[in-house]
Amino acid sequence: MTTKWLPRRARHLSTFLLFALITMPSFAFKEPDDRARAVPPTPPDANSAARLSQDGDLVVMRGAAFDPVTEQPDFSARGLPNITSTRYGLVQLAANRPDGLKELRALGVRVFGYLPHRTYQIALTPAMRATLEAHPAVRWVGPYRSGYKVDPALWPGQPVEALQEINVIGFKGVDIAAAASLLGNRIGAANRTLVLETAYQPLARFVVPAAQVDAFVAAAATIEDIAWVEPEIAPRLENGDSVSPTQGNDTSGTPIYDQGITGTGQIVAVTDSGLDRNQCWFTQYDNGLGVNNAQTDAEDIVPPAIGTTFPDRKVFGYFVLPGASPYDDNEVCTTSPTSYHGTHVAGTVAGDRGDVATPDSANYLNNDEDGMAPNAQILFYDSGNDDTGCLSGLAIDIELMFDSSFAAGARIHTNSWGAGSDGVYRSRDQSVDAATWRMEDMMVIKSAGNAGNTTTVSSPGNSKNILTVGALGHGNSTTIAGFSSRGPTVDGRVKPDISAPGTSIASAAGDDNDTTEACPNAASLSGTSMAAPTVAGSAALVREYFTTGFYPSGQRTIGDAWNPPGMVLKATLLNSTLNLGMPSFNTGWGRVWLDNNLYFSSTDDDRRLRIFSRTNETGLETGESNTYELTLPDGGELRATLVWFDPPADLSAGITLVNNLDLEVRSPGGMTFLGNQFSGGESQTGGAADTLNTVEQVALSNTSAGTWTFTVRGTGVPGNGDLFTDRQGYALVISHPTCTISVDSAPDNVLATVNPGTPQQVSVTFDAVPGATGYQIYRTLGDCIQTGANFQLVGNATTNSFEDTHTIGGFQYAYMVRAYDDCGIGPLSDCVMTTSEASCPLPPEFDSGSLAVTNSSTASGCAIDVNWSAATAACPGTGVTYNVYRSTDPFFTPSADSLIATLLETTTYTDESVLPLTTYFYVVRAEDTSGDGSGPNAGNESLGLDRVLGTAYENLSAGTFADSAEGTILMNLESPWSITDNRSADGDFSYYNAADSDELYQPNVCAAITTPTLELQAATTSVLSYQTRFNVEADWDGVVVEISTDEGQNWQDLPPDGGYPNDFSSTGDPPGNACAYPASQGAFNGSSNGEFQAFSHDLSAFAGSSVQIRWRFSSDGGAEEEGFYLDDIQITNAETPQACCLSTSVFQTSRAMWPNGQINILRLIEFLNTQCQFGL
Structure with a gap:
């Protein structure tokens, strides 16, 4: 501690002799560790990513990988400014602190993002830095550097356009418009064209002359609130004979249609150039009540809002994005016409031209160019401009577009457009990851791009959670199309994920007639743009398989209807593929082959399907694992695919994986197979666990008889700083040789209770089922009025009881149970429900900026009144209490040391423990009453940092x-x-x-x-x-x-x-x-x-x-x-x-704290006796 304010305060002490009680921390950042040597920054690439991912002490960023204890990148060596921030910093946690993020939150640290390894972007004040440096959970802490913020594609000397578009992205929650104004004024030649004020990714876009790019980038990097500077790459546009290859791996079969699965009940969102919604592919629809012929008119929206929807029409809704114009066109944006691109794409998903598909029959003919899911509905997002042919409607935060489609009812959203980012994780990739992590039921699909070379997948196809589709030749071809973009991503991940026919695809044709119904000949187009909707339509069929209850029995069963998370859809598709030498940077995990994975009891299927999935709410924390067992016969293919939707990575991260899960499969003979350890398309023993991908697979062509174990490990789940991201859900899909299920009944007498001695968990008990080797417990938020379709797996038990430790206090939960044996699972039990009494981590909604501070001192004593607006609890059935923090440091961060009042139930507090003529800074935070009654951070305190000052004086x-x-x-x-x-x-x-x-x-x-x-x-x-x-x-x-x-x-x-x-x-x-x-x-x-x-x-x-x-x-x-x-x-x-006077009790309390010799006690007592009538 130092006495930095003491010289100025001495003038006041000569009168009142009280200010010696106040000491202040230093306000200058410490210099970097003497051991940290300056090194020229070198951007990681696909070749180095795997190696760098194995060194847990490295901070791996887009521009450099370094051990911060011994190295610091010197960005001036690359012609960039090397300025350190006074507001933002990085903190790297020690390797032995799996709850490090929770520890940071307990200190009041505001976290903005995550970087590998164990490193968080944070708000960093001098006081907080001192606190973190002394904390045992922290390996290193230091200020953020301007060079961290710059995409290597914009380093000096890199090629740029004559008029280069550049995105500047702020730290979460900042006023990007203010930062952009500042930047624009510094570089007058830069023209600001867009501002997106979103909470997660505030973004401004500029057009900068080539001669000014270096100066612009340098200026942007030195503005505190700007977190990332990247080149903007404009998005561009990227089915006859596809049905049979994707369903049955041949040229004529339709095994999925044969089961009455046609896409019924599925809404697929399509974002593209426009839709000729008057073409006959889009005007007829039969929802089981007869054919309805109707055209859906376009409607302007601003996402996340939705427009009008039509449950009885083929085009469920037609929404025009800001900057776009309605319907399709054939204009030339850059070098080639659009060719009514959106119409063709939508037709490939769900067009229905000939005999109308019904909920039971596709009425499929291979010459009518119907889509893959002819009875699905289309929710169209028009992003094209009819005057220019460009995708001007995509100058938005696309995360809000996915919010809109989810709200409208779509759970699959396909995109046949992209920005050529050469495998780099950019802002649009981050937006997809943010959306899919939040909306776990959504799956987003994207064409890989048509650049043809390695590391050319376009954004947002480099998202971790998106399903990126490469193109094969026509029909049953297994050859990669020459134009199809290849992986890997720059950080070494497998892309594309999957492949489908994309050459000479016949589908809906468009024209300039936007009103009269027409039925022209089909158009033939090639590109990954055609492959992506092929997969989207196939995904709609897979989703119907689950929503109509085919899983697990293999026959349509109403009671088994299930709304699968998006990661289950993705894992099921990847687990089904035709092996083309997987995993491949050309074709991903292979070509779509639905019947290779979907089990039907009415056919001669020799493989069954098992699915184990956990939502993020009940997922794995660091060090946790889930193990599942299957007893299998000898012979036959075994494939297990693990997929998880990872939290969004920071744009400056050199490795984009945040939460690392690992798949281990152990054979009856004791051999262990790790995910993604392949040779010749077959899993091999040995090797190291994958540290880059969010897809891991084990595939074996022949199994040995006995018990196989499948383990999903939470190897490292640090989260990205957002609430609940340090727990990771997943989907594990297993296809295996057919075995005999002996469990045919559901558990009886299911109960869900909260025991007084263990309020943090819900106990689920039930009767044992004969022949069962274990039980799966399913849960949904709410009551038993919910259908079974909304229940998700929460855990397994080997006995007839289960403890659910992942509830949130105050919320009601409903439970159902299935018994299982070594081969499969039985039917669902009856539903029971209870209300959790666990703690609730959801912070109240509180406006910390409503704080008002006034001097209320009188002749009888010093006092400051603190007032604020009421908060609203986010946890059910709880009240709200308030914690008041105070310091003489105008930049202080609330902590236990600055807490002066806690558990206040009113919105006002009078602080009588103040010294006269001393200015204090106050922060108020809210938490609800669901904690243990011990005050802040025992419950769920809000994290506001609005400081308001007040000074106590009599008059x-x-x-x-x-x-x-x-x-x-x-x-x-x-x-x-x-x-x-x-x-x-x-x-x-x-x-x-x-x-x-x-x-x-x-x-x-x-x-x-x-x-x-x-x-x-x-x-x-x-x-x-x-x-x-x-x-x-x-x-x-x-x-x-x-x-x-x-x-x-x-x-x-x-x-x-x-x-x-x-x-x-x-x-x-x-x-x-x-x-x-x-x-x-x-x-x-x-x-x-x-x-x-x-x-x-x-x-x-x-x-x-x-x-x-x-x-x-x-x-x-x-x-x-x-x-x-x-x-x-x-x-x-x-x-x-x-000066106002202290009360006697306050004086005595303060006096006990004074160090010897700090003030003249006799003179102080004289003052208090004569001025305040203390009588000491």
Whole structure:
């Protein structure tokens, strides 16, 4: 600890002798560890990714991989700025701290993202850095560097376009518009074209001339709130004879249609150039009540909103994205016409041209060019512009588009477009991962791209959770199409995931007639754009297999209907493929072959299907594992596929995997097969666990008889900092040789109870079932009115009881149970329900910015009132309590050391433990009453960091008013004015006309810093004096000093003695500055030449008046400079605050804490006896 404020406070101590109680931490970041040597940064690539993923001490970023304890990348060696942040940092956890993220949250750390290995992007203050450096969970902590933020594709010397589009992306929750304005003003040639103010990925897009790109990138990297700078790559467009190969691996069979599976009940969202919804592929639909002929008109929406939906039409909804225009076209965007692309794609998914498909029959003919799922419905998102042929509707946050399609009812969303990112994980990839991690029932599909070479998969096809589709030749071909983009991704992951026919695909044709129903000849197109909808239609058939109850019995069973998570669909598709030498960077896990995996009891299937899936809520934490057993006969193919939807990676991460799960399969003979250890398309023993992919598979052509074990391990589940991301769900799909199931009944007498002694878990008990070797327990949120389709596996038990430890307190859960034996599972039990009494980690909804602080001191004692708006509990059946934190440090982070009140039930608190004339900063946080009653972080505290100041004094009496932004602070600050330690005339702090963390002031600001109301003494001459340092855009922006004699109702100019340094002479008419000062108005602008300068004002004309004085800053939308600093404010012959008195009890408590010799006890007691009547 240091006494950084002590010299300034000594002036107050000479009067009150109380400020020695206050000590402050250092406000300067420590220099990097002396052991850390500067190294030139080298971007990881596909060849180095696997090696780097094995070294758990490395921080692996897009631009460099380094051990932060011994190395730091020197980005100046690559021509980039190498500036360290004063607001953001990285913290790497120790290897032995699996609950490290929870420990960080308990300290109040705000986490923005995750980097491998065990490293989080955080908000980092000097105090928090000191706390983290001393914490046993932390291996290393340091400031964020500007070079971390730059995509290597934009390093100096890289090729760029003549007019290069660049995305700048902010840290989560920042005001990207303000950062973009700052950036645009620094680089005047940059043209801002887009701002997306989203919570997860705030983004601004610029068009920058090639000659200015290096300067633009350097400027962007040094702006605090900007987290990532990447090139924007414009998205571009990327079925006869496909049905039989994808269903039955031949040229004529339709084994899935033969089971009455035609896509019924499935809504597939399609985002593309447009749809000729009047073509006959899209005008007829039979939902089982007869054919309905209708066209669906286009409707403008702004995602995540939805438009009108039509449950009885083929086109369930037609939504036009902002910037797009309705219906399809054949315009040329870049080099080739669109060829009515969206119409063709939608037709491949679910077009129905000939005899109308029904819920029971596809009415399929190989010459009518129907889609893969002819009775599915299409939810169309039009992103094309009919005037240009470009996909202008994709200038949005596509995560919101997926929110929209999910809300409208789609659970499959296909995309035959992409931005050629050469295998790099970019912002659109991150958006897909964010959407699919949140909406676990959604599966997103994407064409791989048509670039043809290695490492050319386009975004968002480099998403971890998306199903990326490569193209094969026509029909039953197993040869990769020459144009199909190949993997791997830059961080070494397998892409594409799967392949399908994509050459000479016949499907719906479009024309310029957008009204009259037409039925032209089909069009033949080639591309991965054609392969992706082929897989999307196939996925709709797979989903119907589950939603109509074919699993697990192999026959349609209403009671077994199940809404599968998206990762189950993905795993099922990948587990079914025709092996083309898997895994392959050309064809992924092979060609779609549905009948290879879907079990039907009415056929001669020699393989059965087993699925074990856990949602994220009940998934694995680090070090946990789930094991499943199957007893199999000798011979036959065994395949097991593990898939999980990983949390979104940070864009600066060199390895994008956040949560690492591993698949292990153990044979009856004791051989262990690890996921993705293949040779010649067959799993091999040995090797290392995969540390890159979110798909792991084991495939064996012949099994040995006996018990096989399948283990899913939570090897490393750090999460990305978002709530609940440190628990990972998964889907494990196993196809195996046919065996005999002996369990044919459901457990009886199922009960779900909470035992008083173990409130953190729900006990599920049931009667044993003859022949069962174990039980699977299923759960859904809510009650038993829910259908079984909404239940998801929560765990296994080998006895007739199960303890569910993954509930959230206050919520009601419903449970069902199945028995299983060594081969399969039996029917579902009856449903039971109970309400969890576990803790609830959901923080209340609380506006921490509603905090208001007022001085309420009286002659009898010092006091500060703290008030705030009420919070709303997110946990059912709970109230809300509040915790109050206080510090004299304007930048403090709430912690146990600064907690002064806890478990408050009202929205007001009076702080009587304050010292007179001392300024305190307050933070209030809310948590509900579901914790253990011990206060913050025992429950679910909110994480607001809005600090509001207050100063305790009895009254104002004649004297000199003084305020230096420290010690005793009485000034009133309008945002964005702040207290800063960037510069000061004397001491450590001053006032600044921008946020403390800003390097430049903001555009279009009109805001003031104002004194309290002060009475100037009559018959005297009062003088206002202060020091200021300024660098403000000359003639355009400025600070004006004004005075009011009527409590701020009216203001008049108060020029300094000798006049202002300048004026607003360039502002124009009408004025362009935010406060609308005319050109003739004097002001502080220009430069003070890097020094604080003293100014004064004669106030004799106001003697005897009560006045307020303000410094009012006004800027326009043009260039911004460093700004205006204000310090050492004094007003003679005015009023000064008088000390309030402590209560005796507060004094005695404080006295016990004073170190010997720190203050003069006798003089203090004399003061308290004479001024406060203590009688000590």
